Amino acid sequence: MIEKPLVSVSCITYNHYPYIRQCIEGILKQKINFNMEVVVYDDASTDGTSDVLKEYASKFPEIFKVLIQKENQYSKGIRGNAVRYNFPRCEGKYIAFCEGDDYWTDPYKLQKQVDFLEKNPNFSTSCTNYSEVDEKGEILKKEAWDGIRLSPTISHEVILQKYKPKILTTLFKKEAFKNGFPDIFFEVFNADNFLSAIATEYGPVGFLNFTSGCYRVHNNGVWSGKNTIQQFENQLDTFQKMKLYFLKDSQQRAISNRIYQIRRRLSRLYAKEKDFVKSLSQMKHMVKVNPIDSSKVFLGNLIAPFR
Template structure:
């Protein structure tokens, strides 16, 4: 455990951790926070969304042991189910660090210098609004491990990759709080707040990939994870992304129009494909044939 930082020191990082029924995982997540070795003060806002298992008890245990780091919020009523942005508002009220790091309760950090390296980069490069790193993807049901992305060196995230791919593990994100204001009115809230956050970061500045493997993304279909949503609600996810990208186009005065329009076209084809699978409609299947071929080529490692 690192020595206590003085309360008078500037609070450099607020870690935002949302958790719900993560009794099996939350201890590993909190260990990742408390093992961080930094020359600055940081805190972890751990928001328990009225868990019905033993998650809250484990959080209390760590909050008592690490008074200077773990700052819990215990809900008596589930906020996520309201779908009114209440979790975001609560976290915003409790976020005071110069930088914000993210890690959900079923993911965890494996590098004790993670925060130090990312803050050092942002401190020395004020034109960047965000940085991120790679992660191990751990599939519980198989079990199996892989890398979240195949990036091999430090590089800037392009607007093309940000829009067309998902290369940014949520638990890898550290962003400059004053550079990314609270969601502008033109930016709709969708299920995927981290996707929206990356797009905003690129609108307000630059985003850097720092080549290291510093966290673990737990992919599990047995929990209420985003992976479950992606598997079971494909059409909903596509519609949400279309809604977001159309608003992003307009809100940014179409400065990324070429890339955004290209992704919108892809998503609309994907939506036809999903409808075809659901309705077995031959018209939609014909519209989707090029997408089906492209998916097959991609699986073979070829370009469509």
């Protein structure tokens, strides 16, 4: 009888043909003393990605679970596909993520993270540093995390207020999601933020200071393909929805602070584009929270188009 996997690796793909082999090979090169499985969801790729997935599933049927959609679900507005389609098929105690255009570079990534979580049962998640690369694999930024992000412990409040781990570096305890996911989770664009926030209600994140993989920045990326304004608009919508779910006073304060900072940035970005109607719309919300800071931001916005 085959022993159940300790780790399930969730991989979401869509038209990742130029990158998918590098992604899968990085997973297969993991040096581990436990069983793992690779749970793949392909959202009806049209570029040959699904053929590569079928090839690996045929070579390694004991490891790969591949689900290939006939119709693209993302274009229908369906979100949270990792949770919707992969989580129910994951049998591991832990769930790792590596989307089809990203890849792991450290062959001991999973082993190091499993060892940490096994020794520290009060933690829900482990994450690491990462590098950013372009579509050709050229390094854009080594060790993309610095400063306060190097803290060995990342609390639930920090996840809500400041930052989250990069999903390609994370290893979650599946038990952290034992209460399931609210309907509103599947309405947000930045599902990674929501996912990390849900997990860290169960316990903090342990940051291990090594670089485990590469996040690819390219024009066809779901996130990196958006401009800065679009990214912040999506963040604003995500955290406004998260505020409807995380209702404790400490959670509300943390999310409100995050929303204020997002509005602050958006107001400046709109001003630089001379879209003063949208800029002032953000300011109206900000001034109710922090009138003094909002006044400073307003003055800066007046000269922003000329900088």
